[in-house]
Structures are given as structure tokens and as C-alpha cells.
Ligand SMILES: Cc1cc2nc3c(=O)[nH]c(=O)nc-3n(C[C@H](O)[C@H](O)[C@H](O)COP(=O)(O)OP(=O)(O)OC[C@H]3O[C@@H](n4cnc5c(N)ncnc54)[C@H](O)[C@@H]3O)c2cc1C
Ligand SMILES: *[C@@H]1O[C@H](CO)[C@@H](O)[C@H](O)[C@H]1NC(C)=O
Ligand SMILES: *[C@@H]1O[C@H](CO)[C@@H](O)[C@H](O)[C@H]1NC(C)=O
Ligand SMILES: *[C@@H]1O[C@H](CO)[C@@H](O)[C@H](O)[C@H]1NC(C)=O
Ligand SMILES: *[C@@H]1O[C@H](CO)[C@@H](O)[C@H](O)[C@H]1NC(C)=O
Ligand SMILES: *[C@@H]1O[C@H](CO)[C@@H](O)[C@H](O)[C@H]1NC(C)=O
Ligand SMILES: *[C@@H]1O[C@H](CO)[C@@H](O)[C@H](O)[C@H]1NC(C)=O
Ligand SMILES: *[C@@H]1O[C@H](CO)[C@@H](O)[C@H](O)[C@H]1NC(C)=O
Ligand SMILES: *[C@@H]1O[C@H](CO)[C@@H](O)[C@H](O)[C@H]1NC(C)=O
């Protein structure tokens with residue numbers, strides 16, 4: 001009772017001392033809660049509040065923030081996604097924290113910059129109950145404090161961190177419960193489901209599903225979390241069969257910034273239920289639990305692959321490599337209609353050394369990795385050798401080296417087994433651009449036109465290093481055939497997309513001022529790659545989890561026709577606009593400046609005012 005009284009007193013005080021109502025407050029504002037006030041919040045939520053202590057602080061003289069992990073450990077784990085997931089404040093791609101506390105030797109480390117809280121959140125709620133989240137968010141939103149949400153911190157666009165914010169860390173919401181005959185809300189029908197705390201990663205979910213001889217639609221890497229993957233769409237090994245991860249949700253529990261704990265499904269809070277199924281993470285509230293549909297386990301997984309590249313530095317050989325890429329890309333929809341998935345990855349210049357060459361071949365080099373379920377190795381070998389034959393008719397053995405690997409078969413469990421896919425890609429710079437491509441963009445287009453687009457898609461700012469272009473075979477019949485009532489607010493272009501295509505190519509200066517480096521990279525994409533997408537695939541859009549977070553056409557590209565409705569839902573459930581992410585709905589009313597760390601409303605009239 002005492003803490004309740006203290007709280008209402010603080011509320012009254014802070015309400016009169018807002019320094020700058022146009023910005024979320026920072027520690028420099030007089031309205032920023034005192035040490036004792038934060039202590040009172042901590043007390044009211046059972047002591048789960050953490051004052052941010054950057055984990056790499058131990059790499060700086062005197063360990064200024066008292067990191068509990070020594071620098072040697074931090075340095076050796078910095079490139080592992082699972083490491084950042086285990087640390088309250090850390091994220092995979094530190095440029096989005098303004099490189100505030102990066103260990104010596106890591107990408108983004110700059111001598112003399114030192115270690116600060118900077119772009120990291122100020123405080124973190126190590127939530128284990130919905131009540132913790134509700135209390136803390138209500139407290140923060142009443143005080144005009146920015147709120148961010150972190151599950152794993154894997155976000156490729158840095159959307160799970162923010163300066164001067166209170167972070168809700170969902171990592172410890174880890175329950176999983178199975179019900180093989182759950183009565184669906186509002187329906188006289190049961191389904192086999194998993195109740196999953198949003199702090200789980202897909203490895204946990206696949207392991208639980210395996211125990212019940214079921215499978216679940218999630219990401220490929222087992223360290224990716226549910227919160228961001230589901231709420232932004234989510235493709236993976238089963239999406240081309242059963243639809244996106246956001247298409248599998250029967251119910252979610254959502255805590256709003258004003259402190260309500262809501263169950264959202266097809267009979268209650270339907271608008272919120274629709275929004276969190278593909279309309280973006282970290283925007284409408286904090287999801288604490290998802291009830292997910294499960295599927296049968298494929299009998300086996302068959303894998304096949306083929307690599308091709310130009311054998312000599314001649315016009316004929318180089319042209320043959322581009323024609324071969326054109327040919328295989330145009331076959332993606334047919335291959336997917338035959339039940340196949342996987343990815344096609346093309347590389348140019350020194351980027352192609354990723355294929356294991358000692359010297360980069362001229363032209364374009366590509367690896368085609370195909371996966372099939374319930375198929376024989378003979379079937380796969382036939383498909384791959386047919387592909388090889390088609391490529392052969394384009395460039396004879398003289399001009400193209402085509403190497404085919406014999407198909408292999410394995411159990412589904414050994415294929416998705418969590419330890420087999422521990423991501424090692426953290427700690428780098430992340431800035432990409434992507435597009436969804438359907439039959440019209442891949443197959444029903446003149447070959448020469450397609451070749452031109454592929455060449456443009458592989459342009460790189462640094463011509464010496466070249467870049468990569470990946471076609472993920474993740475849509476097709478799976479996303480197209482999802483029943484209407486299971487489709488949330490995910491970009492409708494997914495329903496006619498076969499491939500999710502992404503590329504890199506901007507040379508981001510990792511040791512520059514992060515906001516300037518990101519801006520320069522984004523400007524290059526805006527000048528070179530975004531115009532290509534707009535002419536190649538004007539009517540599709542982009543997968544926002546693996547897209548360009550600074551793309552100027554983000555409303556249309558990430559949300560399409562759902563944008564206005566999502567904006568009104570955002571305003572309804574987060575009326576204080578405490579939750580902000582780049583390219584989130586309504587984010588154009590705000591400016592987040594990585595340099596100052598301030599999140600401020602843009603000048604009135606800059607964008608159309610909300611209703
Ligand atoms: C190694 C790696 C592999 C990947 N593989 C795939 C893949 O196979 N398929 C695919 O579709 N994507 C993939 N991605 C992209 C991935 O989906 C995104 O990075 C996604 O944002 C991760 O979600 P998260 O919850 O793990 O990350 P976080 O960084 O914790 O969160 C991402 C976003 O979701 C919000 N959020 C997280 N949890 C919640 C919650 N409970 N409530 C409200 N908001 C929340 C955050 O605020 C943030 O905006 C991969 C990324 C990486 C780094
Ligand atoms: C919150 O309380 C717990 C338990 O008393 C304490 O360990 C922790 O340091 C406190 N957090 C903050 C930010 O003061
Ligand atoms: C760092 O911590 C690890 C345990 O996590 C320990 O094995 C190692 O010896 C420590 N290294 C240093 C330099 O203290
Ligand atoms: C971000 O980094 C830049 C350049 O290193 C620095 O000038 C700025 O103060 C930092 N801002 C914050 C909020 O940490
Ligand atoms: C977060 O909470 C969990 C569960 O109570 C606890 O095991 C863990 O030590 C806490 N982590 C931190 C960094 O406080
Ligand atoms: C529910 O469905 C079952 C058969 O699936 C049927 O026997 C029962 O009458 C139905 N109940 C209602 C209320 O519709
Ligand atoms: C698991 O499920 C598959 C596919 O539904 C089925 O063929 C198989 O018999 C089941 N195995 C066990 C052990 O129940
Ligand atoms: C594979 O076969 C199993 C067992 O017959 C079946 O249950 C499952 O739906 C099939 N999966 C796919 C992806 O075809
Ligand atoms: C390679 O292709 C380009 C563009 O299509 C063409 O102009 C050129 O003549 C071709 N070169 C050879 C050697 O075939």
C-alpha cells in the first residue's frame with residue numbers, strides 16, 4: 001500500500017514538471033525520475049528493474065559500469081547472436097546503439113570513443129510476469145519516457161533498442177505448453193496448439209513441438225525469437241507450405257503501454273489481434289504469449305544443390321554466367337509449385353569467395369540450395385540435373401563450371417535441430433534492402449530484361465568487393481493458400497510472392513558517426529537499389545524484418561493498403577506514443593536522432609496530423 005501512495009504522489013509531481021512535451025524525456029530533463037523514483041518503480045515490480053550496465057564495459061579502463069562479464073569473454077562471444085540475446089541491453093548490430101559500448105577489436109570500435117550508455121536504454125525490466133510489464137509501462141508512459149521492447153535483440157534494423165528508453169526485456173517469458181485439442185475462440189472446432197511465452201526462441205519451440213511429434217512455422221535460425229519474427233511476418237522452412245509465422249496465431253496476450261493486459265483473438269480485441277499478426281513488432285504493445293498452430297512433421301528432408309560460375313575471363317563466359325542466373329531465377333515459381341524451397345544466392349567479385357574459391361571468378365557465381373519434404377533423393381537428383389542441363393544449354397562446359405551435389409536425406413528433427421544453426425553473424429553492420437517477387441517478376445518477363453535487373457540488383461558501392469543477392473524460396477502456395485481468417489495485417493503482397501529477395505551493396509563506414517554512416521548507406525540504396533525495385537516490382541513491397549529501414553517508400557513497401565488502419569489501431573492502444581521504431585506506423589510524426597539520442601515530434605505540418 002505504501003508503494004502505491006508514493007507512486008500517486010510522484011505522478012502528480014512529474015505531471016507538472018514536463019520540460020519539453022515535444023520530446024520523450026532524457027536524463028538531462030528535470031522531469032527525469034530521480035534515483036528514488038526509479039527505486040520505487042523497482043519495488044513495485046518485485047525488484048526486476050535493471051540499471052543498464054553495458055556488457056562490454058569490462059573492456060574499458062576501470063569497468064565504468066561494472067559489467068559482470070570479463071572482456072575476454074565478451075570479445076569471444078560478440079559475434080554470436082545467442083550471446084546478445086542473453087544480455088539484457090545488448091543487440092546484435094551495435095551501430096543501432098550508436099556503437100555506444102563496443103569491445104576493442106569488434107566492428108564499430110573506435111579508439112577514444114569510450115563506453116557510454118548512449119544509444120542503449122537507461123533501464124531494463126527483466127520481466128517474468130505480465131504484471132511487471134503493465135506496471136512499468138504505465139509508469140513510464142505517464143512520465144513521457146520512451147519504451148522499447150527487446151526479445152533477442154536480433155533485429156536487423158536496430159528496432160529493439162533506443163536511447164533514454166525503458167526497455168521491456170521479454171527473454172524470461174519462457175513457458176511452453178501443448179494442447180492437442182484446444183477449443184478455438186468463437187469456433188466449435190479444436191486445434192493442436194502450443195502456448196508459447198514470447199521470450200522463447202524458435203529452437204525452444206521446435207524442441208517442444210518435436211516432443212509431441214509436431215512442427216511449427218518459425219525462422220530458420222534457432223536463436224531468432226518469436227516476438228519480432230511473428231509480428232513482422234516471419235518466413236522459414238515451413239512458410240512455403242503453411243504460410244508465414246504470423247498466419248499461425250490463434251491468440252496473443254498483449255500488454256499495452258497504459259497498463260492493460262489484453263487477450264486478443266478472433267472474438268475479443270480483434271483489431272489488436274489483426275495488428276500484431278504482421279503489422280510490426282514493438283509498436284502496439286508487448287506480446288507476452290502467442291498461441292500457435294502446429295503442423296504434422298515431414299517424413300524426411302531431402303537436400304540438393306548446384307553451384308555454377310564462369311570458367312574464364314571472356315565476354316562469352318561472363319555472359320553465360322548471367323544468362324544461367326537468369327534462367328534459374330525464372331524457374332523459381334515452377335520449382336516451388338513442385339513443393340521445393342531453399343535459396344538461390346548469387347555473388348560478384350570478392351564476395352564470391354564465400355563459395356570457397358581461392359580467386360574470385362568473373363561474372364556472377366551462384367549456389368542453388370534446394371530442399372524438399374517427403375521426397376526421394378532420386379526426385380531431387382532429377383530436378384537438380386534438369387537444372388544443370390538447362391544451364392548447360394546456355395554455356396557449354398567451356399564457359400561455365402557447373403557442379404552438382406548428390407542429394408541427401410535426413411529426418412526433419414536433425415534438420416531443424418537447434419544446435420545445428422547457431423548464428424555467428426552478430427556484431428557486424430546490418431543494412432540491407434529487399435523485395436518480394438512473384439511469378440510476374442521472376443518468370444513472366446523477357447529474359448534480357450530479367451538479366452538487366454539482376455545485374456542492377458548486384459551493383460555495389462565498392463566495385464572491387466561486389467555484393468550478394470539472395471532469393472529465399474519462402475512464399476508460393478504456402479502463403480497464397482492461408483485461409484482469410486488466419487491472415488493478419490501482414491503486407492498483402494506476400495500472398496502472390498514466391499521469393500523474398502534481398503541484397504546488400506552499400507559500404508557502410510562502421511567506424512564513422514553511426515547516424516552519418518547509416519544515412520550515407522541509406523542514401524546509396526535510395527539512389528541505386530530502391531529505384532530498381534520500383535521498376536522491377538512496382539506493385540509488391542518488401543519484408544520489413546529484412547528490409548531497408550530508411551527506405552522512403554516504407555509505408556507502401558512494408559504495410560501497403562493496411563497502413564491507415566494500422567495507424568488508427570496504434571493510436572488506440574498506444575495513445576501516449578511511447579513505443580517508437582524506425583518505419584513503425586506513425587513513426588513519421590517523430591524524429592529519432594542517434595546523435596543526440598532524442599526522440600522528438602517533428603514540427604507540426606511536416607506530416608499530415610493524426611485524426
Ligand atoms: C541470424 C538471423 C537469422 C534470421 N533468420 C530469419 C528467418 O529465417 N526468417 C525470418 O523471417 N527472419 C529472420 N531473421 C530476421 C528476424 O525475423 C528479425 O531480426 C526479427 O526482428 C527478430 O525478432 P526477435 O524478437 O528475435 O528480435 P528483437 O530484436 O528482440 O525484436 C525485433 C522487433 O520486435 C519487437 N519485439 C520483440 N519481441 C516483442 C514482443 N514480445 N512484443 C512486442 N514487440 C516485440 C522489438 O521491439 C523489435 O522491434 C533473422 C535475423 C537474424 C539476425
Ligand atoms: C531493484 O531491486 C533489486 C532487489 O532489491 C536490486 O537487486 C536491483 O539492483 C534494483 N534495481 C535498481 C535499478 O535499482
Ligand atoms: C573470464 O571469465 C571466464 C569465466 O567466464 C574465465 O574462465 C576466464 O579465466 C576469465 N578471464 C579473465 C582474463 O579473467
Ligand atoms: C553518438 O555517437 C556520436 C559519434 O561517435 C557522438 O558524437 C554522439 O554523442 C553519440 N550520441 C549518443 C546519444 O550516444
Ligand atoms: C532476470 O530474471 C531471471 C529470472 O528471475 C533471473 O534468473 C536472471 O538472473 C535475471 N537477469 C538479470 C540480468 O538480472
Ligand atoms: C460442435 O460440433 C460437434 C461435432 O463436431 C457437434 O456434435 C456439436 O453439436 C456442435 N456444437 C455446437 C454448439 O454447434
Ligand atoms: C509422427 O507424425 C507423422 C506425420 O504426421 C506420422 O506419420 C508418424 O507416424 C508420427 N510418429 C509417431 C512416433 O507418432
Ligand atoms: C509429409 O508426410 C507426412 C506423413 O504422411 C504428412 O503428415 C505431412 O503433411 C507431409 N508434409 C509435407 C510438407 O508434405
Ligand atoms: C555479352 O552480352 C552483352 C550484353 O547483352 C553483349 O552486348 C555482348 O556482345 C555479349 N558478349 C559476347 C562475347 O557474347
Ligand SMILES: *[C@@H]1O[C@H](CO)[C@@H](O)[C@H](O)[C@H]1NC(C)=O
Nearest residue numbers: 220305342343368369370472
Ligand atoms: C541458404 O541456403 C543454405 C543451404 O543451401 C543455408 O545454409 C543458408 O543458411 C541459407 N541462407 C538463408 C539466408 O536462408
Ligand SMILES: *[C@@H]1O[C@H](CO)[C@@H](O)[C@H](O)[C@H]1NC(C)=O
Nearest residue numbers: 310311397398400401402403
Ligand atoms: C569445376 O569446379 C570443380 C570444383 O570446384 C573443379 O574440380 C573443376 O576442375 C572445375 N572445372 C573446370 C573446367 O574449371
Ligand SMILES: *[C@@H]1O[C@H](CO)[C@@H](O)[C@H](O)[C@H]1NC(C)=O
Nearest residue numbers: 508509510511512513516517
Ligand atoms: C569513416 O569515418 C571516419 C570518422 O569520420 C573517418 O575517419 C574515416 O576516414 C571513414 N572511413 C571511410 C572509409 O570513409
